[in-house]
Amino acid sequence: MRSWRVPSQSRPGVEYTVSVDDGGVWSCTCPHYTYRHTICKHIVMVQTELSAPKPKYVVPPMVRGGVIEDRDYRRRFVERALEANTLAVLPTALGKTVIAELEAAELIHRYPGCRILFMTPFQYVWYNRCSWTNRCWEGV
Numbered sequence: 110m111r112s113w114r115v116p117s118q119s120r121p122g123v124e125y126t127v128s129v130d131d132g133g134v135w136s137c138t139c140p141h142y143t144y145r146h147t148i149c150k151h152i153v154m155v156q157t158e159l160s161a162p163k164p165k166y167v168v169p170p171m172v173r174g175g176v177i178e179d180r181d182y183r184r185r186f187v188e189r190a191l192e193a194n195t196l197a198v199l200p201t202a203l204g205k206t207v208i209a210e211l212e213a214a215e216l217i218h219r220y221p222g223c224r225i226l227f228m229t230p231f232q233y234v235w236y237n238r239c240s241w242t243n244r245c246w247e248g249v
């Protein structure tokens with residue numbers, strides 16, 4: 110038997126236990142399941158979470174694992190940028206800064222002691238990147 114604790118969506122602080130037995134029969138401790146013995150939203154939430162595709166993460170040198178999702182287009186940009194000057198033109202929030210940081214990590218790994226100049230147009234971007242970088246990079 111496997112079980113999961115699922116918070117109530119209508120009663121703060123209340124949790125229900127969703128279980129599936131070895132025969133694949135699902136149950137929940139919520140009132141809906143207790144009185145109706147039909148599948149409830151908590152069971153659906155667990156089943157949905159279990160079936161959702163899990164993101165893959167990249168683990169380049171100096172970058173902590175489990176932080177940066179592996180996206181094919183980012184990898185292609187980084188590979189290209191390591192070969193020649195590259196301009197990444199992407200919509201907001203698709204990871205232009207992540208591409209630059211992955212490239213920087215690879216360059217620092219390849220050429221220990223080199224320095225990276227990272228320029229941003231706004232102070233808050235810089236602040237957020239420093240915070241993010243501290244979470245993602247090893248030994249920086």
Ligand SMILES: [Zn+2]
Pocket residue numbers: 125137138139140141142149150151152
């Ligand atoms: Zn339930």
